[in-house]
Amino acid sequence: MANPSLLILPGDGIGPEVMTEVRKVIDWFGTRGMTFDVSEALVGGAAYDAHGTPLTDETMEMAQNVDAVLLGAVGGPKYDNLDFSVKPERGLLRLRKEMDLYANLRPAQCFDALADFSSLKKNVVAGLDIMIIRELTSGVYFGEPRGIFTEGNERVGINTQRYTESEIARVARSAFELARKRDNRVCSMEKANVMESGVLWREVVQRIHDDEYPDVELSHMYADAGAMQLTRWPKQFDVIVTDNLFGDMLSDLAAMLTGSLGMLPSASLGLPMANGRPKALYEPVHGSAPDIAGTGKANPIACILSFAMALRYSFDAGAEADRVDAAVEKVLADGLRTADLLGEEGVEPVTTSQMGEAIVAAL
Amino acid sequence: MANPSLLILPGDGIGPEVMTEVRKVIDWFGTRGMTFDVSEALVGGAAYDAHGTPLTDETMEMAQNVDAVLLGAVGGPKYDNLDFSVKPERGLLRLRKEMDLYANLRPAQCFDALADFSSLKKNVVAGLDIMIIRELTSGVYFGEPRGIFTEGNERVGINTQRYTESEIARVARSAFELARKRDNRVCSMEKANVMESGVLWREVVQRIHDDEYPDVELSHMYADAGAMQLTRWPKQFDVIVTDNLFGDMLSDLAAMLTGSLGMLPSASLGLPMANGRPKALYEPVHGSAPDIAGTGKANPIACILSFAMALRYSFDAGAEADRVDAAVEKVLADGLRTADLLGEEGVEPVTTSQMGEAIVAAL
Ligand SMILES: CC(C)[C@H](C(=O)O)[C@@H](O)C(=O)O
Ligand SMILES: CC(C)[C@H](C(=O)O)[C@@H](O)C(=O)O
Numbered sequence: 001m002a003n004p005s006l007l008i009l010p011g012d013g014i015g016p017e018v019m020t021e022v023r024k025v026i027d028w029f030g031t032r033g034m035t036f037d038v039s040e041a042l043v044g045g046a047a048y049d050a051h052g053t054p055l056t057d058e059t060m061e062m063a064q065n066v067d068a069v070l071l072g073a074v075g076g077p078k079y080d081n082l083d084f085s086v087k088p089e090r091g092l093l094r095l096r097k098e099m100d101l102y103a104n105l106r107p108a109q110c111f112d113a114l115a116d117f118s119s120l121k122k123n124v125v126a127g128l129d130i131m132i133i134r135e136l137t138s139g140v141y142f143g144e145p146r147g148i149f150t151e152g153n154e155r156v157g158i159n160t161q162r163y164t165e166s167e168i169a170r171v172a173r174s175a176f177e178l179a180r181k182r183d184n185r186v187c188s189m190e191k192a193n194v195m196e197s198g199v200l201w202r203e204v205v206q207r208i209h210d211d212e213y214p215d216v217e218l219s220h221m222y223a224d225a226g227a228m229q230l231t232r233w234p235k236q237f238d239v240i241v242t243d244n245l246f247g248d249m250l251s252d253l254a255a256m257l258t259g260s261l262g263m264l265p266s267a268s269l270g271l272p273m274a275n276g277r278p279k280a281l282y283e284p285v286h287g288s289a290p291d292i293a294g295t296g297k298a299n300p301i302a303c304i305l306s307f308a309m310a311l312r313y314s315f316d317a318g319a320e321a322d323r324v325d326a327a328v329e330k331v332l333a334d335g336l337r338t339a340d341l342l343g344e345e346g347v348e349p350v351t352t353s354q355m356g357e358a359i360v361a362a363l
Numbered sequence: 364m365a366n367p368s369l370l371i372l373p374g375d376g377i378g379p380e381v382m383t384e385v386r387k388v389i390d391w392f393g394t395r396g397m398t399f400d401v402s403e404a405l406v407g408g409a410a411y412d413a414h415g416t417p418l419t420d421e422t423m424e425m426a427q428n429v430d431a432v433l434l435g436a437v438g439g440p441k442y443d444n445l446d447f448s449v450k451p452e453r454g455l456l457r458l459r460k461e462m463d464l465y466a467n468l469r470p471a472q473c474f475d476a477l478a479d480f481s482s483l484k485k486n487v488v489a490g491l492d493i494m495i496i497r498e499l500t501s502g503v504y505f506g507e508p509r510g511i512f513t514e515g516n517e518r519v520g521i522n523t524q525r526y527t528e529s530e531i532a533r534v535a536r537s538a539f540e541l542a543r544k545r546d547n548r549v550c551s552m553e554k555a556n557v558m559e560s561g562v563l564w565r566e567v568v569q570r571i572h573d574d575e576y577p578d579v580e581l582s583h584m585y586a587d588a589g590a591m592q593l594t595r596w597p598k599q600f601d602v603i604v605t606d607n608l609f610g611d612m613l614s615d616l617a618a619m620l621t622g623s624l625g626m627l628p629s630a631s632l633g634l635p636m637a638n639g640r641p642k643a644l645y646e647p648v649h650g651s652a653p654d655i656a657g658t659g660k661a662n663p664i665a666c667i668l669s670f671a672m673a674l675r676y677s678f679d680a681g682a683e684a685d686r687v688d689a690a691v692e693k694v695l696a697d698g699l700r701t702a703d704l705l706g707e708e709g710v711e712p713v714t715t716s717q718m719g720e721a722i723v724a725a726l
Contacts, residue, residue, distance in 0.1 A: 157563030
């Protein structure tokens with residue numbers, strides 16, 4: 001049988017340097033008989049600099065044909081004034097859309113060793129473990145019409161929020177499936193009191209629940225109340241399912257609750273391929289952090305844990321994923337901290353690569 | 364000269380009972396020579412129950428012709444299954460739209476006596492004082508096309524995000540004007556990396572700044588990063604300006620940071636009327652809280668402070684507004700707590716009306 005294949009897209013800013021550390025973890029698995037066929041390509045600003053587009057057709061084609069894609073981060077102030085159509089983000093959005101990665105899994109977990117880093121009180125976040133499922137291929141991110149048009153003597157900016165029943169149904173199923181493996185509770189968030197797309201969202205989620213997952217506990221919440229409740233007492237939630245734009249904000253908010261953005265991975269999953277594996281892209285929740293790129297201050301853990309999610313969701317290697325998770329917990333318990341995690345008395349930061357190597361050693 | 368006029372719309376849930384306390388404050392000003400012509404009408408579910416619509420044309424007409432409207436809250440589970448077009452929220456949205464109340468001012472202030480109630484660490488929120496200006500009459504709340512349509516053999520839910528240059532410009536001006544009376548800093552939030560309406564938003568805010576308010580410090584932030592930064596270190600902000608939907612979420616989030624939702628007022632302002640006063644509606648940030656309606660547990664302070672905002676923004680009565688603010692701080696410093704503010708050792712809650720009367724006494 002062929003080795004499982006991985007496409008690595010380091011991207012911009014700290015993307016390449018955190019990816020270097022992930023490579024060490026991948027190589028470690030190679031020495032233990034689990035070898036990946038790894039290819040690498042450009043995405044985002046890096047691709048724009050080389051090819052004038054944030055994602056070439058060749059790279060898109062490669063992404064469609066591997067078992068999993070691992071992405072670092074895209075974007076940076078250098079590209080702020082590019083035309084909308086070639087902004088770094090368009091590369092990432094094209095990957096999500098053309099691979100049809102409709103279910104974005106964003107765990108917000110608070111690591112015991114790091115609970116003090118949160119701006120929230122320790123009792124509010126210690127032990128936090130929620131999973132946000134964000135719809136990733138539709139909604140206002142992709143709806144047409146969109147653009148800047150002229151009307152009379154002024155311009156108007158337009159985007160379209162748009163959800164079909166089947167788009168809602170499939171991501172709802174992802175959420176219910178995941179809930180069954182966790183605490184069996186799903187909270188769905190929208191603005192059904194203001195938006196008709198939210199009315200349809202609520203109705204379809206409820207129907208999928210009643211018809212197919214009556215054993216899972218389902219509740220509904222308006223997205224603004226959701227933002228409040230996440231801030232007030234996040235542990236009330238198990239799985240949250242929501243649309244692309246609300247998910248963007250709510251998952252970032254949830255990530256920040258944990259106090260350690262540099263620690264949080266994500267998985268974006270689509271339909272099963274011929275080999276039974278879902279189309280998949282894994283990436284850290286943090287951005288490209290151009291201000292610290294190249295300084296050795298980046299935390300590689302979120303990207304390494306994204307690879308662990310790949311082991312779990314793409315390669316049916318739950319035990320190996322647990323092993324990576326445990327190695328990360330060990331180095332944290334040992335007191336290793338990258339520069340984003342400073343503040344404890346007497347702690348000197350380790351560099352990006354020291355952290356990566358410590359994790360490999362802990363494996 | 365005629366007395367200034369006020370239309371009171373108590374609405375649903377705890378709306379009527381908190382409004383009863385506001386009436387006591389209004390009456391107190393009456394005994395001091397500042398008399399308001401007060402009328403009252405129904406809105407939301409209460410209006411639906413009586414008239415089959417969440418806002419009658421007569422009430423709409425009254426609202427257009429008073430100096431200020433004071434609203435309690437709308438909505439409740441009783442009305443969850445009503446048709447979208449007659450939901451309680453439609454009454455509120457019609458008021459906002461037809462009165463053209465484009466600038467929604469939502470202060471997020473942390474009261475010293477209450478800093479411990481926040482789920483955030485005390486040093487993160489103590490002394491917090493930010494002002495969110497939310498665009499309130501456009502965007503996805505009102506854009507067309509909207510609705511649930513059939514396409515092929517399934518339904519699709521559609522809403523339209525839509526901003527014209529002039530809609531963005533006028534709310535940007537409101538933000539810059541307010542910033543000049545505060546710490547002179549504005550942060551504008553959108554998703555210009557993903558939405559063209561956000562691209563136009565950013566461009567227009569920047570242009571209004573450069574042409575008319577170059578003395579104010581302006582920054583831009585993506586709305587997801589904004590949610591994170593509000594959670595991480597909210598004191599970095601002075602004035603935040605953002606669109607209707609992002610503003611809905613971000614202002615609720617900011618409100619929750621303070622730990623005392625029952626304390627936060629809001630003002631929604633439109634164009635100046637013939638008498639020079641802006642069209643205006645004032646309402647607490649909290650909702651109708653149907654679960655505690657009628658139990659004496661509601662906190663009337665947010666609604667009383669909304670009346671204080673009316674004194675400040677509609678009636679040029681800054682000194683009187685300060686007096687109400689001071690009375691509220693005094694009763695809090697004295698240790699008075701409604702049921703939403705429990706948790707301190709040995710504190711017994713006061714009822715809604717005890718709190719209202721204590722504030723009047725403190726005046
Ligand atoms: C980079 C950007 C396009 C992206 C998004 O808005 O989806 C990011 O914020 C995210 O959450 O993955
Ligand atoms: C009640 C509802 C229509 C309203 C909104 O979404 O604007 C509320 O959440 C608010 O923020 O005032």
